[in-house]
Amino acid sequence: MIRIEHQLPGDMPGHHYQFYSYHFGAPDAGGPHVYLQAGLHADELPGVLLLHRLRQRLAALEEAGRVRGRVTLVPMANPVGMAQHWQGQHHGRFAAGSGENFNRHYPDLSAHAAQLLQREEMTVKQALLTALAALPGDTLLQRLRHSLFTLALPADYVLDVHCDSEAVLHLYANHRHADAVAGLAGWLQAEASLLCDEAGGMSFDDAIVQNWRRLEAGLGLSLAIPFAATVELRGVADVSDTLAAGDEAGLLGWLTGIGVISGAAGNAPAPPRAATPLAAVECVTAPQGGVLVYQADYGQWLPAGSQLGYVLDPHSGAHTPLLNRHAGYYFARVAGRLVNAGTEVAYLAGEAALRSGMLLSA
Numbered sequence: 608m609i610r611i612e613h614q615l616p617g618d619m620p621g622h623h624y625q626f627y628s629y630h631f632g633a634p635d636a637g638g639p640h641v642y643l644q645a646g647l648h649a650d651e652l653p654g655v656l657l658l659h660r661l662r663q664r665l666a667a668l669e670e671a672g673r674v675r676g677r678v679t680l681v682p683m684a685n686p687v688g689m690a691q692h693w694q695g696q697h698h699g700r701f702a703a704g705s706g707e708n709f710n711r712h713y714p715d716l717s718a719h720a721a722q723l724l725q726r727e728e729m730t731v732k733q734a735l736l737t738a739l740a741a742l743p744g745d746t747l748l749q750r751l752r753h754s755l756f757t758l759a760l761p762a763d764y765v766l767d768v769h770c771d772s773e774a775v776l777h778l779y780a781n782h783r784h785a786d787a788v789a790g791l792a793g794w795l796q797a798e799a800s801l802l803c804d805e806a807g808g809m810s811f812d813d814a815i816v817q818n819w820r821r822l823e824a825g826l827g828l829s830l831a832i833p834f835a836a837t838v839e840l841r842g843v844a845d846v847s848d849t850l851a852a853g854d855e856a857g858l859l860g861w862l863t864g865i866g867v868i869s870g871a872a873g874n875a876p877a878p879p880r881a882a883t884p885l886a887a888v889e890c891v892t893a894p895q896g897g898v899l900v901y902q903a904d905y906g907q908w909l910p911a912g913s914q915l916g917y918v919l920d921p922h923s924g925a926h927t928p929l930l931n932r933h934a935g936y937y938f939a940r941v942a943g944r945l946v947n948a949g950t951e952v953a954y955l956a957g958e959a960a961l962r963s964g965m966l967l968s969a
């Protein structure tokens with residue numbers, strides 16, 4: 608195992624951040640290269656715990672000569688977000704200075720990379736990395752994004768491990784990779800897999816795929832696009848050794864199955880549910896402001912018109928029911944119980960497309 612320290616000079620003199628990547632397998636190893644990161648939204652800790660455990664397991668497997676491919680691991684990817692405490696509360700999703708989501712605005716390198724590929728003899732990955740290195744890194748946020756993207760672009764498989772507010776384990780990926788998603792969903796027993804052609808917003812995993820898709824369109828080629836997915840490792844409070852041990856076993860099975868670790872993986876378990884379109888996710892909003900009281904549990908299929916809970920107006924005493932309009936698998940909901948009218952509070956994976964354009968929340 609090689610540990611590399613990545614330096615991120617801050618936006619003010621005297622400010623400095625760093626994060627660490629861990630590298631397993633020989634650089635010239637023949638097997639596939641996997642990149643895994645956690646904590647991009649800094650306080651999403653189930654993945655940080657999982658990748659910490661995986662680091663220890665991979666170190667032992669490497670000692671035993673069982674790492675056939677390469678693994679790059681970044682267990683705690685966002686030191687900038689980790690430092691954002693105000694008045695006793697932590698805020699890890701948006702950068703304090705700009706308000707930008709840490710998991711949006713990854714760069715479109717395709718135009719520059721296409722020029723490079725037309726001019727010079729190089730691989731697509733080399734062209735993307737060269738185009739990335741040419742971008743300005745004037746701000747801390749740019750430097751963080753570029754550092755992480757530089758680590759991920761060489762990989763054949765990219766997993767960005769997040770968690771939701773309160774949720775079952777679920778995945779986001781591209782339609783293009785439906786078979787690979789089913790394999791990962793089986794090993795992790797993901798209860799929903801949400802697929803799209805383009806999610807919008809250039810989140811980390813989607814930006815990997817979109818760069819390759821745009822290169823395909825620009826060059827008129829068909830390319831073997833790396834698999835990239837976001838893993839939502841349940842809810843923000845689901846930080847437990849028991850859950851992490853099960854997820855670790857799942858990831859090791861997956862890594863063995865794709866040939867990164869030697870040994871017999873056995874057959875991938877069947878995923879609990881077939882993948883559905885991300886565009887078919889219903890975002891149920893609070894019909895009025897007040898106190899949100901949930902009644903139905905998430906982690907179940909609900910027919911249209913089910914009462915997920917209600918919003919209480921403590922002044923009038925009115926209970927306004929929270930209803931889903933479409934049938935779907937209820938996979939996530941917000942943890943906060945104080946809501947404004949119009950706030951998205953619950954998410955159901957349906958089967959028929961309901962939405963278009965930007966498919967991710969802010």
Ligand SMILES: [Zn+2]
Nearest residue numbers: 648651769770
């Ligand atoms: Zn996240």
